[in-house]
Amino acid sequence: MKKELPLIAFAAIISIWGLLAYNIPFFQFVMSHNDAGLWPKILLVGGLGIVMAALNFWVCYLLVFLFRYVGRILVAAAQVCNAAGVYFVVIYRTILDGTMMENFYNTRWSEASSFFTPMMLLWLIIGGMLPACWILMQKVNYGTWKRFGIVSGVAIGISLLFAGANFNQFLWFGKHDTELGGMLMPWSYVVNSGRIYAQHRAANAKEEPLPDATLRPLEQPTAVVLVIGESGRRANFQLYGYPRPTNPLLSQRTDIHAIPANACATYTTAAVRAMMQPAPSRTLVEALPNYLFRHGVDVVWRTNNWGEPPVHIDEYVTLKELKKQYPEADDGHEGSLFAGIKKRIESSAAERILIILHTNTSHGAQYSAQYPERFEVFTPVAHNVEDGVKNIHGLTNAYDNTIVYTDYLLNNLIDSLAAIPDHRTAMIYMSDHGESLGENGLFMHGVPMATAPKEQYEVPLIVWLNGNWREVRDLTEPANSFAIYHSVLDLLGIDSPIYEQQKDIFIYD
Ligand SMILES: [Zn+2]
Structure with missing residues (x-):
């Protein structure tokens, strides 16, 4: 303890110890x-x-160099947390993903204390507190800013070099990101927290x-059902000219409008947010359901997805709850999300009703797991994107089956809305x-808009109205997310x- 250690050696010891003591399950998983x-x-x-060693080394070096003793306290505390984390991963076969950390923060002490077995305490002392004590007590020579710069450059360079060397594995990492991220100490609990x-x-x-609105008198009570699609690309909808019969039901209808549209973003959070706000905005503006709810509209949000802007209404329901409510409509997929809509509209006392269904129908990477078996009309299918890389045909088959399922869900919804005599009804579907x-060579979505390929933002916008009580405009260019x-x-x-x-797709009445 008396001898001073240079910070490089100090950080290196902590980094290698961290790799060996806390990350074996991670490497076992990879193997x-x-x-x-x-x-x-x-x-x-x-x-x-x-x-990992280079990055952990660098973070440790950075914290201790910049914050001195405070940095050491943080690194010491991380040892105890790492020890507890890896104990849970090994003994309880769990991973420290978002759900687990959410549970952790919502657990009462009385429940948590049952986890503290003698074996865990022993491990916490040996695996966490002893190294923590050493980190706090060891004398360290912090070195100069110049050395700090050189060491940082080398550590980051090594990380990038070896990360780049394994770049060909990125699809595999993407497939297992939750498990891998949930086992990596200390990043699992730090990032997920x-x-x-x-x-x-x-x-x-x-x-x-947003500024207050006024309500025009209506000729008839009116209900709009807005279906937010997930990863539905326009090119694979038969309604837009795709040569395969992916819309066997909707293509039979003469009463729908298939409007070309472009999404304003290529990932769910930003894209859904754009659909729920009137114009581009840096700040969070009152989302469509909240704005309408505030004005007395009967608003329902049903979801089998995430990444939504905050929704402040009375009836926000998840698919899990809907499965219980409509067990007869549960097809193991999104059947119950679409169930009971006719009844819900007919029993509403409100003059204006908006029902939003946030679906998940074409989400990867396992397209073939997104629809009931009877919708597997294009075969053979690749079971995930990783297999699909070598088998684009199979991947496309699986994806096209999700569109066939979408076609069925939308067509059913339209039929049920058409059977409501006392309301004006409309269905809008946009992915x-x-x-x-x-x-x-690209798969899935999420490429920044500036360089995104058209497949990632060209989406379908399908509209149906009972009795054509409103006309669709002739648009000179594709509509976008704000049209909603x-x-x-x-x-x-x-x-x-x-x-x-000019953002309205209908002729204003
Ligand atoms: Zn999405």
């Missing part, structure tokens, strides 16, 4: 779940070990209220964003200072 050959796997594990904090903040975020199926807000305001007869006629 047992990656199906590359033995040698490529050893290279992968070795490469990952170097990346941060995400939970961000989610709570977002859910409680103050929205900027949040598109999807890549191997074009330019203005079109719904128009259909429900809501006059608002924020309404913009």
